Amino acid sequence: xxxxxxxxxxxxxxxxxxxxxxxxLVVSATGTSAQYYETIPELRSHASIGDVRVLGTVxxxxxxxxxxxxxxxxxxxxxxxxxxxxxxxVPDIFRPGIQVVAQGSLGADGVFHASALQAxxxxxxxxxxxxxxx
Amino acid sequence: MSLADLGSGFxxxxxxxxxxxxxxxxxxxxxDDPVLARVARRAFGTAALCAAGASATLLAALVxxxxxxxxxxxHTDRALSLPLTVAAFYGGxxxxxxxxxxxxxxxxxxxxxxxVGAGARLTAFANAVLAAIATFFLIVLVFVxxxxxxxxxxLTDGLGLNPSLRDxxxxxxxxxxxxxxxxxxxxFAFALAALLAGREDATWIALTRRFALVAWALQSVGLTLGMxxxxxxxxxxxxxxxxxxxxxxxxxWLATTAYLHSAQVQEHRGTLRAWNFGLVIAAxxxxxxxxxxxxxGVLPSVHSFAxxxxxxxxxxxxxxxxxxxxxxxxxxxxxxxxAQPVETTVSREGAFLLQNVLIVALVAxxxxxxxxxxxxxxxxxxxxVGPAYYERVGAPLFLALLALLAVGLLLPWRxxxxxxxxxxxxxxxxxxxALAALLAAGVRQPGALVALPLAVAGLATSAAEYARGGAQALRxxxxxxxxxxxxxxxxxxxxxxxxxxxxxxxxxxGLIGSHVWQQSRQVLLQPGQSVTVGxxxxxxxxxxxxxxxxxxxxxxxxxxxxxxxxxARLTYASLGGQAVTRVAIRSTxxxxxxxxxAGPPDGDAVAFTVFDNPLVTWIWAGAVLLIAGVLVGNxxxxxxxxxxxxxxxxxxxxxxxxx
Numbered sequence: 131x132x133x134x135x136x137x138x139x140x141x142x143x144x145x146x147x148x149x150x151x152x153x154x155l156v157v158s159a160t161g162t163s164a165q166y167y168e169t170i171p172e173l174r175s176h177a178s179i180g181d182v183r184v185l186g187t188v189x190x191x192x193x194x195x196x197x198x199x200x201x202x203x204x205x206x207x208x209x210x211x212x213x214x215x216x217x218x219x220v221p222d223i224f225r226p227g228i229q230v231v232a233q234g235s236l237g238a239d240g241v242f243h244a245s246a247l248q249a250x251x252x253x254x255x256x257x258x259x260x261x262x263x264x
Numbered sequence: 265m266s267l268a269d270l271g272s273g274f275x276x277x278x279x280x281x282x283x284x285x286x287x288x289x290x291x292x293x294x295x296d297d298p299v300l301a302r303v304a305r306r307a308f309g310t311a312a313l314c315a316a317g318a319s320a321t322l323l324a325a326l327v328x329x330x331x332x333x334x335x336x337x338x339h340t341d342r343a344l345s346l347p348l349t350v351a352a353f354y355g356g357x358x359x360x361x362x363x364x365x366x367x368x369x370x371x372x373x374x375x376x377x378x379x380v381g382a383g384a385r386l387t388a389f390a391n392a393v394l395a396a397i398a399t400f401f402l403i404v405l406v407f408v409x410x411x412x413x414x415x416x417x418x419l420t421d422g423l424g425l426n427p428s429l430r431d432x433x434x435x436x437x438x439x440x441x442x443x444x445x446x447x448x449x450x451x452f453a454f455a456l457a458a459l460l461a462g463r464e465d466a467t468w469i470a471l472t473r474r475f476a477l478v479a480w481a482l483q484s485v486g487l488t489l490g491m492x493x494x495x496x497x498x499x500x501x502x503x504x505x506x507x508x509x510x511x512x513x514x515x516x517w518l519a520t521t522a523y524l525h526s527a528q529v530q531e532h533r534g535t536l537r538a539w540n541f542g543l544v545i546a547a548x549x550x551x552x553x554x555x556x557x558x559x560x561g562v563l564p565s566v567h568s569f570a571x572x573x574x575x576x577x578x579x580x581x582x583x584x585x586x587x588x589x590x591x592x593x594x595x596x597x598x599x600x601x602x603a604q605p606v607e608t609t610v611s612r613e614g615a616f617l618l619q620n621v622l623i624v625a626l627v628a629x630x631x632x633x634x635x636x637x638x639x640x641x642x643x644x645x646x647x648x649v650g651p652a653y654y655e656r657v658g659a660p661l662f663l664a665l666l667a668l669l670a671v672g673l674l675l676p677w678r679x680x681x682x683x684x685x686x687x688x689x690x691x692x693x694x695x696x697x698a699l700a701a702l703l704a705a706g707v708r709q710p711g712a713l714v715a716l717p718l719a720v721a722g723l724a725t726s727a728a729e730y731a732r733g734g735a736q737a738l739r740x741x742x743x744x745x746x747x748x749x750x751x752x753x754x755x756x757x758x759x760x761x762x763x764x765x766x767x768x769x770x771x772x773x774g775l776i777g778s779h780v781w782q783q784s785r786q787v788l789l790q791p792g793q794s795v796t797v798g799x800x801x802x803x804x805x806x807x808x809x810x811x812x813x814x815x816x817x818x819x820x821x822x823x824x825x826x827x828x829x830x831x832a833r834l835t836y837a838s839l840g841g842q843a844v845t846r847v848a849i850r851s852t853x854x855x856x857x858x859x860x861x862a863g864p865p866d867g868d869a870v871a872f873t874v875f876d877n878p879l880v881t882w883i884w885a886g887a888v889l890l891i892a893g894v895l896v897g898n899x900x901x902x903x904x905x906x907x908x909x910x911x912x913x914x915x916x917x918x919x920x921x922x923x
Contacts, residue, residue, distance in 0.1 A: 159649070199788060
């Protein structure tokens with residue numbers, strides 16, 4: 131029979147190898163796919179690399195075209211408004227007054243080009259809102 | 265007396281009884297006093313009855329539309345149907361807490377009654393832990409978030425329920441998940457009690473096996489229904505979005521799954537004691553963390569819940585639980601050293617332990633991704649990770665688990681002889697064949713080429729094991745059918761587990777297929793125009809507008825061969841013009857054609873999003889097999905031999921370890 135201590139060490143070694151591999155994966159995947167949550171003033175104050183997420187309230191200037199697949203509107207937060215341009219499936223509950231999270235980047239034209247749009251449910255609702263497509 | 269007063273009275277009585285039960289149980293455990301333990305148990309049972317009384321009162325208020333109670337006014341209106349009115353019981357924050365407490369206390373009462381024979385110390389300490397958890401929930405229910413608070417003014421009608429929640433899946437998904445969380449409090453309580461009472465052997469595992477299984481099954485059904493609802497109702501073409509709220513439900517399920525496997529190692533071999541205690545404690549704490557995440561709104565989620573003062577309460581409860589459970593485990597660490605370590609890596613117990621390590625790693629990765637916004641927010645700018653992160657980290661672990669599933673079943677306990685290793689030729693051959701078939705069919709995606717053969721290998725292993733059982737039956741005397749039935753009945757747990765493995769492999773095939781081969785198109789169509797996705801061509805025929813009760817439906821008609829698909833967009837005038845989409849899905853075992861109306865119709869022109877989702881049906885079918893396999897294999901077998909099965913394992917463990 132082998133020494134129990136040796137067997138224990140083997141398992142600790144194996145656990146350490148798995149932990150190291152997963153640790154590496156976690157760190158590298160966080161580095162490549164993490165996005166910053168930013169406010170509109172933050173977004174304007176510095177140049178961002180890659181996509182960011184911005185939270186804001188949809189204003190009254192919503193213009194939909196292409197049967198609703200393309201939408202232009204402004205979001206406001208912290209006293210500042212920003213135009214947003216988005217093509218894709220618009221959440222069902224999208225309309226002026228609701229809060230949305232737009233994912234994308236600020237163009238040189240000052241328009242935020244969103245690649246994904248999520249709606250936040252009004253707080254009285256107790257469960258999910260339409261989730262975005264991947 | 266008003267219903268509000270009655271309900272509040274029940275809650276107060278339950279709180280007082282739960283606190284008394286907890287105090288008595290601690291004393292009973294310290295003195296090993298069976299009489300005092302019985303008193304504590306009765307007090308706990310009576311507290312459970314009071315919680316049931318409070319729940320019945322709330323239901324009566326909801327059904328009777330007692331709008332003087334603000335919970336009723338906020339979650340129903342006069343037009344709401346009876347099933348949805350009943351669902352409002354657990355649909356809101358306060359009600360869901362009452363539901364949690366009720367299930368915890370009912371399950372606890374049952375478990376305590378069933379384990380009277382296990383000795384006063386163990387059951388009294390378990391009673392104390394259960395009473396402490398119940399006390400926390402009742403304090404919150406009485407003082408912070410009472411479902412019986414009065415509405416500020418007199419209302420003639422309530423506010424109603426969000427239309428996207430008016431769905432059958434939504435009626436059963438939350439209560440099942442919550443029931444899964446709360447019933448896992450029983451194994452947690454008995455684990456802590458075993459440590460406190462110095463009974464670190466497998467008794468507590470045997471006593472709570474059924475509760476752990478039921479908790480796991482409820483969580484599994486809850487998760488599956490959540491995915492089903494997201495897929496069939498929300499209309500974004502997928503079933504899992506790696507949202508914090510989804511992750512919060514996934515993590516306890518993963519930890520419970522790991523525990524169900526590692527508990528067998530302790531039952532068979534008497535080892536992994538500390539690991540099992542740690543897993544049970546972690547699984548329960550993850551479900552409390554999940555409740556905290558869901559209820560506090562600390563994480564940016566598309567699910568936004570009522571902003572409430574509950575966050576700090578749950579955080580406090582979590583901190584106290586971690587401290588208490590960690591302290592108890594640390595103080596007993598000397599007694600937790602394994603009687604016999606897992607000696608060989610290539611053995612059944614080695615496979616179980618490796619599976620546990622992989623699952624724990626997966627939980628850790630999901631936990632990191634879920635908590636990152638909170639952690640990074642504390643340090644500066646808030647960072648968020650999306651599906652790309654989870655896929656990158658999760659995929660290798662998922663593949664490793666699949667490979668393990670193909671091999672693990674074939675390994676015997678303790679040590680592998682060369683004869684058993686030869687059995688690996690079946691899964692290897694099946695994987696090779698699957699790979700060749702996929703290559704011949706023109707599949708070139710690396711993900712599919714690795715994952716699908718691994719899943720096929722696992723299926724081949726299960727098939728080979730069933731065949732081995734069948735061959736054994738054929739060799740024995742007597743009628744063949746009876747012999748086969750005898751083999752299965754004698755090894756019901758094992759054959760149930762194989763069935764569950766076939767189920768999870770089918771889920772895996774569905775996940776892989778829909779992930780690798782999903783196609784989608786967004787188009788604006790005039791009547792008569794067509795769109796092609798995958799090998800399907802859909803022709804848009806027209807849209808019709810119908811008034812239906814409290815909403816207007818715009819139903820689009822598309823033809824696909826002989827079939828007609830009718831996705832719709834419903835607009836609720838009473839809710840400020842809120843629109844809800846109604847997805848049209850045509851399912852076959854091969855793929856789902858999934859059509860959504862993407863926006864308000866512009867005259868006769870309608871924008872559609874059309875998905876081709878391969879193999880999604882496999883996920884639902886596999887989940888059914890998975891849950892059925894575990895339940896049939898375990899619950900039925902335990903019921904037939906109520907005492908002998910657990911006791912025999914305990915005896916074997918003690919004999920094996922020379923205790």
